[in-house]
Amino acid sequence: MKKTGVRQMIFGILGSLACGVSVMGCYPLVPAYFTALYLEQVNGVVLLAFMYIGMTLFMPLTAAVKYGVTLIVMIGAVKLIEWANEGCPAFLAGVMAGLTTLILSFCGSLLEWKNQPDGAAVFLEAVFIFGAVILLNRGIHFLMEWTPVQRKTExxxxxxxxxxxxxxxxxxxxxxxxxxxxxxxxxxxxxxxxxxxxxxxxxxxxxxxxxxxxxxxxxxxxxxxxxxxxxxxxxxxxxxxxxxxxxxxxxxxxxxxxxxxxxxxxxxxxxxxxxxxxxxxxxxxxxxxxxxxxxxxxxxxxxERVLDTQERRAISEIRYRAKERGISIEEIHLIETLDGRLKLSAALKSRMGGCISLKSFVTAAGHALGRQMRAAADTKTFISKEPVNYVFYEDTVYRNVQGIARVKKDGAKISGDNFSFLELERGEFLLGLSDGMGSGSMACKESEMVLDLVERFLEAGFSVETAIRMMNSAMVMKGADDLYSTVDLCKINLYTGMAKLYKIGAAATFIKRGAEVECITSQSLPVGAQVQMDISVQETKLTGGDFVVMVTDGVLEYLHVKKPEDTMQEIIESIQTNNPGILAKKIMERVMLFTGGKAKDDMTVLAACIWEK
Structure with missing residues (x-):
């Protein structure tokens, strides 16, 4: 943030007055105040001039020399640390200021300068300087960032x-x-x-x-x-x-x-x-x-509700922690989303012009807010000298892993089945499976179009129900050659673990919880078959380690048993693995044993698992 000249002038005058504060023959506020203020990128020349004026007026010559050298050394030390580390943490600057003052005091005693404090006072001064740098830097940072609350005319x-x-x-x-x-x-x-x-x-x-x-x-x-x-x-x-x-x-x-x-x-x-x-x-x-x-x-x-006014302390803390990591925040807004979670929008750049990992800022923001944060998808992983707008969300409780196994119909060049894995910014994960009528390129194009439309609507912010109805409307209007596609969707909330299953003409879905397997079925027509469509929605709670297994009709129809869903449940129960990719492949291998190695239709097995972070 750009510092105003009036504030710099006030802080400079306060620095001159701090030179008059003496304790046991020491002037600990001089290096502590200067270092804390210099970390905020106040004009070093102006600040040093004010400090030297104060030392000339209020200090004896030997003390003015010692603290004058200390200030020059601290300028070099802070610059060196920032060059090597892209930022200078306050505690490290406090250590450097305390040690520098201690060493110069020790050298003064060896040279037998007049009016030198005793050893205990020198040691206590170094300890005080260390703590004062940290506390003063936080306080000065807050004052530098503080602006009066203004009512927004908008x-x-x-x-x-x-x-x-x-x-x-x-x-x-x-x-x-x-x-x-x-x-x-x-x-x-x-x-x-x-x-x-x-x-x-x-x-x-x-x-x-x-x-x-x-x-x-x-x-x-x-x-x-x-x-x-x-x-x-x-x-x-x-x-x-x-x-x-x-x-x-x-x-x-x-x-x-x-x-x-x-x-x-x-x-x-x-x-x-x-x-x-x-x-x-x-x-x-x-x-x-x-x-x-x-x-x-x-x-x-x-x-969405903007929390900039209510959470000014948290925003100031984010700026402070980012500054210590060499990150400059040009603009920042804290927002409460419609579902009550936090979103952070910030324009970031490197203070020293180098490249800084975005994870560094994510960690700083998380510590300041007391919550785990994550960057939006497809975000630049490094912060450079040019300001870039970033968006961060409150991190999810669960992470997801997926696996897929596919077999084309015998003699077909391309599968008519298509699948989708889509992670939404609002902390939801979508599994999608579509089976185009028939097989080959035409069926593939139809099922691909269906999933593509659903993904576009969801990324635009539509609910799943609205996305399905919009997609169905588009398919009804298209109405080419009476080609229809099934749609099997599973939306998982990665904050709560709640899963919603949307089935439109799709085969059964299986939920594997340890040794138990639940089968979820529905009876509905595929998309594009009618305008007023029946969307079957079922909800279930998932916990860490639970699997969702979705299959197309070709997998169940050619098991050649009276109750293929029961047989599929037994197959899934018999497979012991924590890897969804291995689970999907082993299910397909077992199914191919039932079909004698023949694929009379396109077959796809989709598996996903959630784990606590």
Whole structure:
């Protein structure tokens, strides 16, 4: 942080006054105060000038010489330590200041300078200087970093923005409900529509017939019932029954034309219904997407809480510890996330221009906050002379390890199964497995697209449920060749160990807890099969050493047993290992024994384990 000239002037004047404080013939505040202040990168020349003025005014000549030399030595010592270590810790500077003063006092006694303190006073002075450097440096650092609490003028606009986003979200939800009401389905053929079909038939065929008046003007004509029966037959089975045609032929001279025209009319009506149903589906898709937009706005309206004012002491402590490690903090903010955990945002650079490991700052911040911290993913591992913005999160309780085993279908060049391991910044880990319909490149592209969409939505901050619905909407709109994919997701909270399983047309998932294995199944259609999809969500608690095993349909279907889930449970129970990669491979080896070494479908086994850090 840039030091103001007024503060430097005040500290310089205080340094001059400190030269007048004498205890047992010693002036311990002089080296202690100077060293503590010099560590804060105050202008050394200005500070030294003020100290020399004070020594000239308040000290005898011999003491002024001794402490004047001590200050020059400390400048060199601090510079040397910073050059070698990228930073100078206060305790090390205190040791150097105490030893330098002790040695110079000892040399003064050997030279028999006048007014020299006795040996006990010299030793106590060195001890006092050591402790005073540490305490004064902390106090001066806090004063240098202290700024008056100012009310942010941006608070009201930010709060207004949050309210506006909530209002927008409510509007989008209302619009979504309108689209859902518009897309409410109706019967395939209503009674009035069947009546219109009958009128259209008689209008086209009977209007040009000379016998029309004879057939329809009689009150007792049976044609009404015959046509109604024939239309009902076409509606139900797609063609008129033989008895309907025979009955119609008795009373209608153009019975053949009537039947052919009825089939053509129903073909057109069926096509219209197909397009209308497609329109309804598109409306439902739009409603789903509007709901997702409303969720985004509601999520944005829930702002994270900035703790800069409440945690000023902690922030000052972070700056102090970073300074001792040679790290300069240009800007820092402490934030409480929506789930109540800490996030730290800081612009860091090296004070001396060298490269410093980012772990050094993570350790310093963790000690200052009293919590373990971790850097965001894909962050630079070294701090350089150019300021860079870094983000740090409260560290998780658990870490995860994954393993995979895959076998392609015999004769296939590529597997139709795809998997995903995704660690989110909010301390959650996602396992994903998708089985594309069929095998080969087309199935691979479909399952890859599904997982890619889910990953993108989750990284953007969507919930898993919203991500699945958005992805399903995209797949329904795509609708190419009726290719569908199963989705099997497991989201693990690495803070609490809670796991949520989302299964859409997927095979069973197995949880291995020591010697026990739990089987989790569901019955639902794959993604893209319908607009209103059924998401099966199940929750379970994991502890250190528990495994999650996910498999595709090809693994269970070709075990050739009545209850493949029970057999898979027995296979997993019989394997003893702490390595998820070995577990996945051994499961695949056992499965291949059941299939005789043949792979009639793509097979994938995904295993993951969590361990306490």
């Amino acid at each position: 608070e009201l606009p930010e709060r207004g923005n949050g309210e506006r986003l909530k209002n927008y979200a409510e509007s989008f939800q209302g619009l979504s409900q309108i689209f859902l009401n518009m897309s409410a389905g109706k019967e395939k053929y209503a009674a009035d529509e069947l009546g219109r079909v009958q009128n259209e038939l008689t209008g086209k065929v009977c209007a040009s017939c000379d016998s029309c008046a004879l057939c329809w003007e009689r009150d007792c004509t049976p044609l009404y019932g015959i046509l109604s029966s024939m239309i009902t037959s076409i509606w139900q089975v797609g063609e008129p029954g033989a008895e309907n045609e025979a009955e119609l032929k008795k009373y209608c001279a153009k019975s053949r034309d009537m039947v052919e025209e009825a089939v053509r009319v129903f073909e057109r009506v069926s096509l219209n219904h197909a397009w209308y149903n497609r329109l309804l589906e598109n409306r439902q898709v739009i409603a789903e997407q509007l709901d997702a937009m409303a969720y985004i706005m509601q999520d944005c309206a829930r702002e």
